[in-house]
Amino acid sequence: MGQLVEGVWKDEWYDTEASGGEFVRDTSRHRNWVTADGGPGPTGQGGFKAESGRYHLYVSYACPWAHRTLIFRALKGLADHVDVSAVHPDMLWNGWEFRTDFDGATGDRLFGLPYLRDIYLRADPRASGRVTVPVLWDRDGDRIVSNESADIIRMFNSAFDGVTGNRDDYWPESLRDRIETVNKRVYDTVNNGVYKAGFATTQEAYDKAVHPLFDSLDWIEGILAESRYLLGDRITEADWRLFTTIARFDAVYHTHFKCNRRRIVDYPNLWAWARELYQWPGVAETVRPDHVVRHYYFSHDTVNPHRIIPIGPDLDWTAPHGRG
Numbered sequence: 417m418g419q420l421v422e423g424v425w426k427d428e429w430y431d432t433e434a435s436g437g438e439f440v441r442d443t444s445r446h447r448n449w450v451t452a453d454g455g456p457g458p459t460g461q462g463g464f465k466a467e468s469g470r471y472h473l474y475v476s477y478a479c480p481w482a483h484r485t486l487i488f489r490a491l492k493g494l495a496d497h498v499d500v501s502a503v504h505p506d507m508l509w510n511g512w513e514f515r516t517d518f519d520g521a522t523g524d525r526l527f528g529l530p531y532l533r534d535i536y537l538r539a540d541p542r543a544s545g546r547v548t549v550p551v552l553w554d555r556d557g558d559r560i561v562s563n564e565s566a567d568i569i570r571m572f573n574s575a576f577d578g579v580t581g582n583r584d585d586y587w588p589e590s591l592r593d594r595i596e597t598v599n600k601r602v603y604d605t606v607n608n609g610v611y612k613a614g615f616a617t618t619q620e621a622y623d624k625a626v627h628p629l630f631d632s633l634d635w636i637e638g639i640l641a642e643s644r645y646l647l648g649d650r651i652t653e654a655d656w657r658l659f660t661t662i663a664r665f666d667a668v669y670h671t672h673f674k675c676n677r678r679r680i681v682d683y684p685n686l687w688a689w690a691r692e693l694y695q696w697p698g699v700a701e702t703v704r705p706d707h708v709v710r711h712y713y714f715s716h717d718t719v720n721p722h723r724i725i726p727i728g729p730d731l732d733w734t735a736p737h738g739r740g
């Protein structure tokens with residue numbers, strides 16, 4: 417675990433001292449957009465036209481943010497157009513590594529580099545900041561398009577429609593305001609909430625994160641008791657953004673991040689909804705509990721210093737979901 421400072425790797429854990437024990441997530445630094453015609457997107461520069469084979473996605477199967485991008489790649493039929501490299505689940509003093517001694521860890525399929533930080537340095541030899549997954553790489557420009565998953569899934573949602581012919585829309589115009597409202601609460605209290613609880617280094621910081629987390633899970637359980645998906649009878653981006661946290665919850669966040677008031681299996685509607693999304697065509701292949709469990713318990717030695725990997729709950733993701 418570490419970060420780049422002016423092109424130099426510094427091995428250090430998150431600094432929570434400056435923020436009263438709270439984990440504060442860095443903002444992503446690469447915010448360009450692939451668009452259908454190569455025109456600029458909402459942020460960053462233009463010049464990234466949607467083309468088959470031009471872009472490469474760097475992910476970790478362990479990471480819930482990267483997982484979103486893998487799901488959208490599957491949902492939108494992009495597997496033949498955007499290829500993937502997956503890092504090793506252990507994120508230690510060198511950050512994410514391209515070791516291949518774990519099933520599904522592919523190594524760097526573009527350049528054969530040893531560490532993910534080398535990809536950031538290839539784009540900018542004086543790069544600073546955290547070296548995170550996902551990264552969307554542009555082969556033509558030898559540069560990073562984006563390292564922000566929220567943006568990458570929106571690009572995948574529509575930019576390549578002319579290439580793939582897949583026009584499924586998970587961010588429909590008529591629901592955008594409501595999606596934004598749900599996303600905001602889910603991001604603050606659930607997606608990032610589990611990290612704020614798990615990486616807190618004071619009781620106050622933990623309490624401040626864990627109560628809103630479970631308030632939100634109760635709120636979501638109420639919504640899913642009334643409607644099939646978060647925004648009604650149509651599945652949207654909001655569901656997929658929530659899913660990647662829920663998919664990891666009972667196996668890691670409940671124990672490792674001390675989010676243990678309840679498990680997901682204790683919420684009948686949320687658990688059935690989660691199974692439906694897991695069983696969605698193409699999605700189960702993106703879920704790698706082996707990477708998830710190994711990554712969290714083995715990498716965060718401030719949280720789990722002996723790196724003991726617990727036995728884990730037996731979860732049947734393939735049980736009928738009954739949400740029809």
Ligand SMILES: N[C@@H](CCC(=O)N[C@@H](CS)C(=O)NCC(=O)O)C(=O)O
Nearest residue numbers: 479480481546547548549563564565
């Ligand atoms: N805002 C980013 C966050 C990505 C992120 O934090 N990824 C984690 C893995 S789950 C990471 O690579 N962390 C490495 C680090 O913080 O040094 C996104 O959503 O794409």
